[in-house]
Amino acid sequence: MTRTNAIGRLRRIELLAVQLKQESHCTIKDLAAQHQVSARTIQRDLDLMREQGMQIDADRGRGGGVRLDGNWGVGRLNLGYAEAIDLLISIAVAEQMDSPMFLANLASVRRQLVASFSKDKRQRVESLKSRILIGVTASTYVQAGFVSPPERIVRALHQAFVDLEMLDITYQREDGQPSQRRIEPHFLLLKYPVWYVLAHDHLRDEPRSFRCDRILSAARAGTRFRLAAKDDFQNCFQDGGHLK
Template sequence: MTRANTQDRMRRLELIAVQLKQNSHCTVSDLARQHGVSARTIARDLSLMRDQGMQIDADRGRGGGVRLERNWGVGRMNLTYGEAVDLLISIAVAEKMDSPLFLASLGSVRRQLVASFSPGKRDRVNRLKSRILIGVTASPYVQTGADAPPKRVVQALHQAFVDQDMLDIRYRREDGQCSERRIEPHYLLLKYPVWYVVAMDHLRSEPRIFRCDRMNTATMTGTPFRLLPKDRFHPSLHEDDLSVA
């Protein structure tokens, strides 16, 4: 078995354990369909999990369900690099917002996550964190008109931000007019609960701020951009001069 196949199987075993813990009834065919493998592969996976000490019960018969014993814990989480980065950045945002609730253990969680990274990846995560800015809470007027961005837009924006890749977007202004833009997502700005992208706008050839929930579509271009320092965007980030594209 190759290293890639081994890693894929270990990841699948972890996901199956979580699914069995969460679902009261799950069949082998369900698991096979969800993970894109055969029922025989899932049966081998379940056998290996039993050998590792997991208490997995199974009903007899072709349609029988499988479940993890209710009192058995899944154990430690084994996050992918991308998942760990997302969690660490979310913790950083929570800490920057200085909320008095639910922060007692975040420092410990953050330190454990950071310790799991190699020095090179640690530096990369720190650079990503420095590109997330926290502003004042959005006004009631803005909050009333805000909505959650489409999931596909969030996914493309997330990846373009991490990879420093130019993004083609269809953007809807406050007056309802739409335009096609190519932007460089340099920084993310949170004016709770609304997220903005601080970007270089190729249509205007100048820095602009775009509300994420006004992006109707977003597509990565595969064209990298060089990160610009915050002071290049300072006029746009100053509260008195904040302008939304």
């Protein structure tokens, strides 16, 4: 087995352990489809998990399910790099919002996550954190029209933001009409609960702000851009907002 395949299998086993712990009924067929491997591969994974001491119960008969004993605790949390970055950034947002609830242990969690990164990756995380800004709470008028953006939009925007990559979007204007734009997502701004992307708009050739919940479609353009200064976007808001 190559090193890449071994790492992929270890990651799959970790995900299987969490899945079998959380879900009351899983079949080998369903697990194979979800993880895009054969049923025989899933069966070998389950055998290895049993050898490691995990109590995995299986129902007899055709279509029988498998589950992890409810009294067995899933072990250490093993995050991938992208997952750890997302968690660190979420912690940074919570800390910037100065909420007194549930913050007691966040500093400790952040230190442990940061310590797991190499020096160059720590610098990259710090750069990403500096590009996430907190503003004042959105007005009641804005909140009344807010809807959570679809996951596909969030994923495309997230990846373009992290990779400094241009994004082609269909944007719903204030008058309700769609508009095609190519944007450079330089910063993200949270005016709770509404997220905005502060971007260079190639259509207007100037910095603009876009409400994320008004982005109707998003596709990465495959072209990188150079990060601009935060001060370039100070004029994007004229409604009493501020950037930290």
